[in-house]
Amino acid sequence: MIGSRYLPLLTTLAIFILAYALCIAQFPNMLSTRVLGNLLTDNAFLGIAAVGMTFVILSGGIDLSIGSVIAFCGVFLAVGMGEWGIPPVLAIVLLLVIVTAFGATMGAMIHYLAMPAFIVTLAGMFFARGMAFLLSTASVPINAPLYDTLQSLYFRMPGGGRLTFIGMVMLAVFIGGMILAHRTRFGRNVYAIGGNVQSAELMGVPVAATTIGIYALSSFLAGISGIVFSIYTSAGYSLAAVGVELDAIAAVVIGGTILTGGSGFVAGTFLGILVMGLIQTYIVFDGTLSSWWTKIVIGLLLFSFIVLQRGLVWFTERRANAAAAAHA
Amino acid sequence: MNASLRSGLLRLAPQIAALAVILALCAAIAPGFFDISFANGRLYGSLIDILNRGAPTALLAIGMTLVIATKGIDLSVGAVMAICGATAAALITSGYGLPATLALTLATGIVCGLWNGALVAFLGIQPIIATLILMVAGRGIAQLITEGVILTFNDQGLIFVGSGILFGVPMPVVLWILIALAVGLAVRFSALGMLIEAVGVNRRAAYLSGVGTAGLLLAVYALSGFCAAIAGTIAAADIRGADANNAGLWLELDAILAVVIGGNSLLGGRFSIVGSLVGAMIIQSINTGILLSGYPPEFNLVIKAVIIVAILVLQSPTSRAFLAFAWRKRSSASQEAAGQQPAPGRQAS
Amino acid sequence: ADMTVGFSQIGSESGWRAAETTLTKQQAEERGIDLKFADAQQKQENQIKAIRSFIAQGVDAILLAPVVATGWDQVLEEAKEAEIPVVLLDRTIDAPDDLYLTAVTSDLVHEGNVAGQWLADKVGDEQCNVVELQGTTGSSPAIDRKKGFEQAIADHDNIKIVRSQTGDFTRTKGKEVMESFLKAENGGKDICALYAHNDDMAVGAIQAIKEAGLKPGEDILVVSIDAVPDIFQAMANGEANATVELTPNMAGPAFDALEKYKADGTEPPKWIQTESKLYTQADDPMKVYEEKKNLGY
Amino acid sequence: MAAERALLEARGLSKYFHGVTALDGVDFDLHAGEIHGLLGENGAGKSTLIKVLTGAYRRDDGRVSLDGAPIDPRDVMDAQSLGIGTVYQEVNLLPNLTVAENLFLGREPKRFGLVDSRAINKRSREILEGYGLSIDVSALLSTYSVAVRQIVAIARAVDISGKVLILDEPTASLDAAEVDRLFAILSDLKARGLGIIFITHFFDQVYRICDRVTVLRNGRLVGSRPLESLKRIELVSMMLGRELESAESGDHGRASEVRGEVVAAFKKVGKKGRIAPFDIEVRRGEVLGIAGLLGSGRTESAELMFGIHEPDTGAIEIDGAKTSLGSPRDAIRKGFGFCPEDRKQDGIIDDLSVRENIALALQARRGWAKPLSRREQDALADRYIEALDIRTSDREKPIKFLSGGNQQKVILARWLATDPRFLILDEPTRGIDVGAHAEIIRLIEELCAEGMALAVISSELEELVAYATRVRILADRQHVAELEGEDVSANGIMRAIAAAEGDNTGEARS
Ligand SMILES: Nc1ncnc2c1ncn2[C@@H]1O[C@H](COP(=O)(O)OP(=O)(O)OP(=O)(O)O)[C@@H](O)[C@H]1O
Ligand SMILES: Nc1ncnc2c1ncn2[C@@H]1O[C@H](COP(=O)(O)OP(=O)(O)OP(=O)(O)O)[C@@H](O)[C@H]1O
Ligand SMILES: [Mg+2]
Numbered sequence A: 001m002i003g004s005r006y007l008p009l010l011t012t013l014a015i016f017i018l019a020y021a022l023c024i025a026q027f028p029n030m031l032s033t034r035v036l037g038n039l040l041t042d043n044a045f046l047g048i049a050a051v052g053m054t055f056v057i058l059s060g061g062i063d064l065s066i067g068s069v070i071a072f073c074g075v076f077l078a079v080g081m082g083e084w085g086i087p088p089v090l091a092i093v094l095l096l097v098i099v100t101a102f103g104a105t106m107g108a109m110i111h112y113l114a115m116p117a118f119i120v121t122l123a124g125m126f127f128a129r130g131m132a133f134l135l136s137t138a139s140v141p142i143n144a145p146l147y148d149t150l151q152s153l154y155f156r157m158p159g160g161g162r163l164t165f166i167g168m169v170m171l172a173v174f175i176g177g178m179i180l181a182h183r184t185r186f187g188r189n190v191y192a193i194g195g196n197v198q199s200a201e202l203m204g205v206p207v208a209a210t211t212i213g214i215y216a217l218s219s220f221l222a223g224i225s226g227i228v229f230s231i232y233t234s235a236g237y238s239l240a241a242v243g244v245e246l247d248a249i250a251a252v253v254i255g256g257t258i259l260t261g262g263s264g265f266v267a268g269t270f271l272g273i274l275v276m277g278l279i280q281t282y283i284v285f286d287g288t289l290s291s292w293w294t295k296i297v298i299g300l301l302l303f304s305f306i307v308l309q310r311g312l313v314w315f316t317e318r319r320a321n322a323a324a325a326a327h328a
Numbered sequence B: 001m002n003a004s005l006r007s008g009l010l011r012l013a014p015q016i017a018a019l020a021v022i023l024a025l026c027a028a029i030a031p032g033f034f035d036i037s038f039a040n041g042r043l044y045g046s047l048i049d050i051l052n053r054g055a056p057t058a059l060l061a062i063g064m065t066l067v068i069a070t071k072g073i074d075l076s077v078g079a080v081m082a083i084c085g086a087t088a089a090a091l092i093t094s095g096y097g098l099p100a101t102l103a104l105t106l107a108t109g110i111v112c113g114l115w116n117g118a119l120v121a122f123l124g125i126q127p128i129i130a131t132l133i134l135m136v137a138g139r140g141i142a143q144l145i146t147e148g149v150i151l152t153f154n155d156q157g158l159i160f161v162g163s164g165i166l167f168g169v170p171m172p173v174v175l176w177i178l179i180a181l182a183v184g185l186a187v188r189f190s191a192l193g194m195l196i197e198a199v200g201v202n203r204r205a206a207y208l209s210g211v212g213t214a215g216l217l218l219a220v221y222a223l224s225g226f227c228a229a230i231a232g233t234i235a236a237a238d239i240r241g242a243d244a245n246n247a248g249l250w251l252e253l254d255a256i257l258a259v260v261i262g263g264n265s266l267l268g269g270r271f272s273i274v275g276s277l278v279g280a281m282i283i284q285s286i287n288t289g290i291l292l293s294g295y296p297p298e299f300n301l302v303i304k305a306v307i308i309v310a311i312l313v314l315q316s317p318t319s320r321a322f323l324a325f326a327w328r329k330r331s332s333a334s335q336e337a338a339g340q341q342p343a344p345g346r347q348a349s
Numbered sequence C: 001a002d003m004t005v006g007f008s009q010i011g012s013e014s015g016w017r018a019a020e021t022t023l024t025k026q027q028a029e030e031r032g033i034d035l036k037f038a039d040a041q042q043k044q045e046n047q048i049k050a051i052r053s054f055i056a057q058g059v060d061a062i063l064l065a066p067v068v069a070t071g072w073d074q075v076l077e078e079a080k081e082a083e084i085p086v087v088l089l090d091r092t093i094d095a096p097d098d099l100y101l102t103a104v105t106s107d108l109v110h111e112g113n114v115a116g117q118w119l120a121d122k123v124g125d126e127q128c129n130v131v132e133l134q135g136t137t138g139s140s141p142a143i144d145r146k147k148g149f150e151q152a153i154a155d156h157d158n159i160k161i162v163r164s165q166t167g168d169f170t171r172t173k174g175k176e177v178m179e180s181f182l183k184a185e186n187g188g189k190d191i192c193a194l195y196a197h198n199d200d201m202a203v204g205a206i207q208a209i210k211e212a213g214l215k216p217g218e219d220i221l222v223v224s225i226d227a228v229p230d231i232f233q234a235m236a237n238g239e240a241n242a243t244v245e246l247t248p249n250m251a252g253p254a255f256d257a258l259e260k261y262k263a264d265g266t267e268p269p270k271w272i273q274t275e276s277k278l279y280t281q282a283d284d285p286m287k288v289y290e291e292k293k294n295l296g297y
Numbered sequence D: 001m002a003a004e005r006a007l008l009e010a011r012g013l014s015k016y017f018h019g020v021t022a023l024d025g026v027d028f029d030l031h032a033g034e035i036h037g038l039l040g041e042n043g044a045g046k047s048t049l050i051k052v053l054t055g056a057y058r059r060d061d062g063r064v065s066l067d068g069a070p071i072d073p074r075d076v077m078d079a080q081s082l083g084i085g086t087v088y089q090e091v092n093l094l095p096n097l098t099v100a101e102n103l104f105l106g107r108e109p110k111r112f113g114l115v116d117s118r119a120i121n122k123r124s125r126e127i128l129e130g131y132g133l134s135i136d137v138s139a140l141l142s143t144y145s146v147a148v149r150q151i152v153a154i155a156r157a158v159d160i161s162g163k164v165l166i167l168d169e170p171t172a173s174l175d176a177a178e179v180d181r182l183f184a185i186l187s188d189l190k191a192r193g194l195g196i197i198f199i200t201h202f203f204d205q206v207y208r209i210c211d212r213v214t215v216l217r218n219g220r221l222v223g224s225r226p227l228e229s230l231k232r233i234e235l236v237s238m239m240l241g242r243e244l245e246s247a248e249s250g251d252h253g254r255a256s257e258v259r260g261e262v263v264a265a266f267k268k269v270g271k272k273g274r275i276a277p278f279d280i281e282v283r284r285g286e287v288l289g290i291a292g293l294l295g296s297g298r299t300e301s302a303e304l305m306f307g308i309h310e311p312d313t314g315a316i317e318i319d320g321a322k323t324s325l326g327s328p329r330d331a332i333r334k335g336f337g338f339c340p341e342d343r344k345q346d347g348i349i350d351d352l353s354v355r356e357n358i359a360l361a362l363q364a365r366r367g368w369a370k371p372l373s374r375r376e377q378d379a380l381a382d383r384y385i386e387a388l389d390i391r392t393s394d395r396e397k398p399i400k401f402l403s404g405g406n407q408q409k410v411i412l413a414r415w416l417a418t419d420p421r422f423l424i425l426d427e428p429t430r431g432i433d434v435g436a437h438a439e440i441i442r443l444i445e446e447l448c449a450e451g452m453a454l455a456v457i458s459s460e461l462e463e464l465v466a467y468a469t470r471v472r473i474l475a476d477r478q479h480v481a482e483l484e485g486e487d488v489s490a491n492g493i494m495r496a497i498a499a500a501e502g503d504n505t506g507e508a509r510s
């Protein structure tokens, strides 16, 4: 009974381990701390944004604006610290306030105007990237000492892999996200809204405040993700992070969260991120795929993954049913 | 019939008003915007351009409307456009005749749609993810067909189908209007419309009432693929070449936007194809207006976002209710002043 | 030499890039180099991931066609630490030059300059209103090719850019935007020349000009950049006037430099500039077309 | 009693929905320490009244005061913090949360600023034990049956309510034992001085537990009377505004009738994990009653008979010919109909109009290419709105705006419109008022007389006795007995169930 709740999560874990084992069998080099470290560092910004997306999807919504928000953050920081001369810490705080307010505004429109999240955040996606263009169309390097410090912060693991600062930020955000989702009233309310808004309202859940909070959180995390991305690349670029929202959605769904809301885990999203990273690493290690085959193979792997997951869940539930019957 | 036509128009009043306002804005920016002339056997004018350039979005919006009515969404249409454009170009350049090329291209679109439909209807995968798969892989498939290059062709027949002139009207316009009529009539004069709405609102209840839900879902996604195939052919014929990378890029978002601006709910159920088409024209008018305005391109996205938000806010259920309330207040105030009649509902029983 | 080289390509967004990929693979094969190819789908983060994976894999050298100029310091430092030489292809980056072995690129600003120069020579003292089709907003070719062109016409008061919009480097958008230019500029009668940041947009725009009842190449001069085969066909038909070549064979010089470096440690110059050759209708466009046709554009 | 100040006092409450007057100047008083029945026909405005009282709807007019102080709850949270706990009509918990999370949603105990799951689970277990329910509270609510969910909803409301407890048809899915337990708890709360509003269509329950009743009709207050002095027949006519014409007639010589030919026969049909193989024959002009406790497998049997699940054993014969049922569509083509128990999830298409909801099954059977013309649909809708007395302002109203009981009638109409040979009704009278109840029973008898074959699942034994020719008894997902003729009586059924349950004592029932 308890198992069935965690089933998608366990399935994802099982498939990830299996897939990783297969990869190692083909490329022994993939079993190294370097690869593991890279998996964390390279997917840090995506993972952080995906935590926000998890909350949004758990509540039955969707946020298409995060890629654009990430790009906006980079450009804002680069232009802010460079051209306008704002001190780095102040720029970061200012940025987080701006993007959080942006998310809260989207949440308020979704709730009070009863507009679909898909469309509100689509407009938000245009708007945020448009604002990035207005700040600067060219890519702007960031030369702050703070950035150099943060970039040089890492643990060296045996075998040459690095656990970098941004990788650690991602891990921290995931832990924070898990606590927020499972151990706070806000988290419960998110699940409740995702289950059924009307019921949640009749049970006294503050739907307006929670909805606004969810999108504010998503944008806030997209802001953190944008900062991480700017640390990752030491630059701001208005064309950066195009389509990250789709990657984040895919990671969330692979992690076993249901798109209609109400069921899933933040930890699942972490697995989803690892799976997506693994797919990419595998393709690079293989290194023989042409541009188009890369796309097709990513699509096929996504497909087989989802089908495998569904199949396993279905199969296990059937077995559980049959076992219950035999027991009765 | 007349009454339902009137109520339909009334429902679309906000959309039509929005379109009118945007066109008026365009005219303010670009003098002579409303001029239409006839030369070289065809109509010229910015309005014709909007109808013509908006054809791919309009076509996609037709299929998308029905998909969304079933509570689905089809993210793959842009990629399917690329696949079908590439198929058409590849077939025509390797010597197939025009009829065979067209037939195979449309069939390709339908197969893509059926694939999506099968994932949704039989495997129970959520539509957004099911179609995301083809969205990612589809462009790869298209490039596989063109081998990464822009596959140019010079077959006048294919070019005519996609971008020729028929009775002075550009073919894309003819095509989307014809298909919209065909689909609209088919859906409203058969029971399909009602059954699709039933599936969208409550798939399980519809299934238990004997509605062939799986078949309907398949059909609806197939139609979406079919529309994407035509849009892809138009896009390819327009530039006389299949550009697997860029044909229909991000057009799925425009199509979804058109459907929603057209007053359709993303939660499925009630739908209006005419609404979606008006939505598509609104989007194209914004795009054309931006191009005519002469602002630097950095402003494009912000302008688009602001206009879209304005339209959506005005037609959101809440502001509609608010407007209706204000309107009723005014009219009831005037009514009371006129005759002090009690409201009819209160007196009954 | 038995060498494994990782190649992080931006994507396959244009015919030119497809040709570059094809030529790189051909070159590698001819030299017996084992090429690991990674397509980044236009995303810098994917390129960084790919480079990290190459390092983890232990390749002998890395080719990088950077999608954007900034943001490479960290990952290139890791490559340096692992003693893997990196060669930049077709675009340079904002990073200390000890982080890479060499850069094989053309000069984007120079390309725009050549195009502008050609136009200035062509029109002489006549008044000339130019419309510009920009590349993708924010991309470095769009920024630099605009800059170079503007520099070239800066001293010519008779040449003026009257309209400039992005055509996203694509034919479709090139055609659509050109249509609106024609509408806005008195049916095209006020336009003297079109400058497109790449040939694909020019090819789309040429169709728009024809459909508006004007003669591209005569009524409106057309100059663009890249030199893909289709523009030569247009030139042969008299519909385009000039193009500036950006050679897709960046890998040849890169592999040369790498092989020398591996053999005896010869440091190549930091910048190997490719030629930005101007082609006009006088250069027997049909012949060039035939030559280029099969290069995978 | 009259001198005592009311705990909750409402004056002149009104509520309008786009032109429909759901409440029209209703006055209502609730005293501390009383259980107050709220009665009325389907669509009378009972649910609307409590939604207005608890802030789920904003009232359009009127005043409410609690303990003499005016209140205006803006939302349910507000009402909860005032000490008003409510179970709304449709079970409105969240199946995607655990039982314990549902119980404490919005008022979780905290430790170090974080939600204390351990405490929640512990307290939940304690609370539910008070209702005789010892279940795993950390399992998702969706794993439990409707009955369990209803108990959890009641427990939650009781736990929240400091002053007022409101229950809107809480007993619709409960069996006798569970109702007894609920009533014991209500008496207890009453003794502690709570005011309780209780909405139900079961008169027995009203007389068992209520002190006073208030009756609504068409959104208006008919009256408020202490129960001691109120006769049943008076109460009924208060509700209906007329006399109930034909009481449930007891005579229908079922054994004496000639048995019609077999329409469908299910032979050793079963599905592993759902229901043990069973035999059923249904005949023309006959009502097969199906009785059993909650979760005994009645719905599961019906689902096999209608092709919703495919059986993994056995054979099906229709008119003597062997066939299989692959899907509901298949079954409908063969002249079957099935009116499901969970109308919200399986029945109504909530955005579609009453007309479309009625026409749906018929249209689906004809196929999309042969649409019913608008005129035909209108005629069909009008006919059933009239025949079943469906209360709606017009046939184009979306069904979601109808009251619960009227939605049920629309679904029934959907199936009658297909004119099936064999109709399965799963709890057809759940949530239906006395008047409509009598009408539906009469309808079932009529259909039967016209030669339709029916199978009716019901938890109301009197009702089964009234129309069933035979009654099948289920226990623990097995068909254990069949009563016929003389044996069909409430007592007989009860005994049969008890005997069967006694045999199967192994399984603990939640
Ligand atoms: N949200 C709504 N929009 C429009 N009309 C509504 C809405 N809610 C209720 N109504 C109408 O208000 C009237 C009263 O409905 P209500 O649900 O209060 O009835 P009820 O007495 O609870 O009936 P039942 O016994 O069937 O539950 C009905 O005519 C119904 O159609
Ligand atoms: N112990 C249990 N654990 C989980 N689910 C149960 C249990 N007992 C019963 N159920 C639920 O009840 C159903 C069992 O049968 P079914 O619904 O046919 O009962 P029923 O006799 O029709 O009762 P009801 O009147 O509640 O519908 C199953 O579908 C299951 O969801
Ligand atoms: Mg009610």
Ligand SMILES: [Mg+2]
Binding pocket: D298, D299, D300, D341, D426
């Ligand atoms: Mg049941």
